Amino acid sequence: MMTNIEECDRNLHNYLEDNLGTNVETKEMSARYTTDAIVKCCFGISANSFINEDGFRLAGKKMLGQSFGRSLIVFCYYYATWIIKLFKFKFIESSAVDFVRDAFENAYFQREASNGKVKNNDLIDILIDFKKQNLEFNGFTFSRENLVAQAVTFFSSGFEAAASTLAFTLHELGVNEDIQEKLRNEIKTVVVTHGELTFNAIHQMKYLQMCVNETMRKYPGTSFIHRECIENYKVPGHELTIEKGTPIIIGLYGLHYNMKYFPNPEKYDPERFNANNIHKIINCTFLPFGDGPRSCVGQTLGLLIVKKAIIHILRNYIIEKNAFTTEPIVLTPFPIIQSKGGVPLTFRRLESAF
Numbered sequence: 001m002m003t004n005i006e007e008c009d010r011n012l013h014n015y016l017e018d019n020l021g022t023n024v025e026t027k028e029m030s031a032r033y034t035t036d037a038i039v040k041c042c043f044g045i046s047a048n049s050f051i052n053e054d055g056f057r058l059a060g061k062k063m064l065g066q067s068f069g070r071s072l073i074v075f076c077y078y079y080a081t082w083i084i085k086l087f088k089f090k091f092i093e094s095s096a097v098d099f100v101r102d103a104f105e106n107a108y109f110q111r112e113a114s115n116g117k118v119k120n121n122d123l124i125d126i127l128i129d130f131k132k133q134n135l136e137f138n139g140f141t142f143s144r145e146n147l148v149a150q151a152v153t154f155f156s157s158g159f160e161a162a163a164s165t166l167a168f169t170l171h172e173l174g175v176n177e178d179i180q181e182k183l184r185n186e187i188k189t190v191v192v193t194h195g196e197l198t199f200n201a202i203h204q205m206k207y208l209q210m211c212v213n214e215t216m217r218k219y220p221g222t223s224f225i226h227r228e229c230i231e232n233y234k235v236p237g238h239e240l241t242i243e244k245g246t247p248i249i250i251g252l253y254g255l256h257y258n259m260k261y262f263p264n265p266e267k268y269d270p271e272r273f274n275a276n277n278i279h280k281i282i283n284c285t286f287l288p289f290g291d292g293p294r295s296c297v298g299q300t301l302g303l304l305i306v307k308k309a310i311i312h313i314l315r316n317y318i319i320e321k322n323a324f325t326t327e328p329i330v331l332t333p334f335p336i337i338q339s340k341g342g343v344p345l346t347f348r349r350l351e352s353a354f
């Protein structure tokens, strides 16, 4: 995985070198980086989104458009499915699905035809291995449609949440110089100690994890998660019984900004997650990846991608706010949490890059 992401670091580096000292729309930059990283790590394909704005980047944009019409469709999917059935609305635009389907199928069948000679340690390798072993998971079969559905789900669920975590972290580092400097120092110490940037070295960067956690608290990748009640449940201490079959919406934004759980919630404070404080966080009040059997399957990969980009940037560049940066950021919470004016920042070369 580390090698797969290294190619994406190079693309990011070239992009920043071309845009030094200018106003960089950091959310778009982050989305291109996470698109490249997920497509490489899952399908073994180089998407090159910094150069090729069509392809996977365009498919991603189409999948997660923020128009009024799109918000209405997402709303209906959760709260008024009868409208979806009546008008036959599609959750994801067909042309975007078709693009990902073709790219995935090409990569999958080429890999399968190589009879194990080509390996990329990615989702395709895993699916081919499972298919060979004739494994079955709760009735899941390895039909063409099922495989494509997995590919589309991984791509669409992954790149946007990772991109917003990355962009909002860069914003907070840009507006909090002290936190940026502290994090850069930690990265330097660990890199010097380990000699190279390995998975283990990244794991040693505790302050980095604290910063990313605080970003995911303040800007959760999704505003809510949803479940369905599977048996009648009497809420302890209340008269209320939630009946079997009731749809449940759990608002992450509401939990993460509840002063009872996170005092002074508007403040970006990574110390909430330091070794002394992290154990004080009440179970299920911090849910950046959801919880239980339906929680995020891409958690480890998502964190690795986000951390790898932050490390690369802090080793080479200084992040600065500019005339377009707004603090605090104004958020649009539905259907996904986004910054209204994007995430404008400026990057300058670090004199003593390391």
Ligand code: HEM
Pocket (backbone or CB within 6 Å): 038, 042, 153, 154, 155, 157, 158, 159, 161, 162, 165, 216, 220, 221, 222, 225, 226, 287, 288, 289, 290, 291, 292, 293, 294, 295, 296, 297, 298, 299, 301, 302, 303, 306
């Ligand atoms: C920092 C990055 C990420 C964040 C914050 C994030 C967050 C989430 C959240 C909140 C959910 C809903 C969980 C629930 O309902 O309990 C979810 C689901 C999911 N995520 Fe992620 N995610 C990230 C990265 C990724 C990546 C990189 C991938 C794949 C490459 C991915 C794949 C998925 C999939 C497939 C689901 C659906 C799971 C299911 O419905 O069973 N995620 N993610």
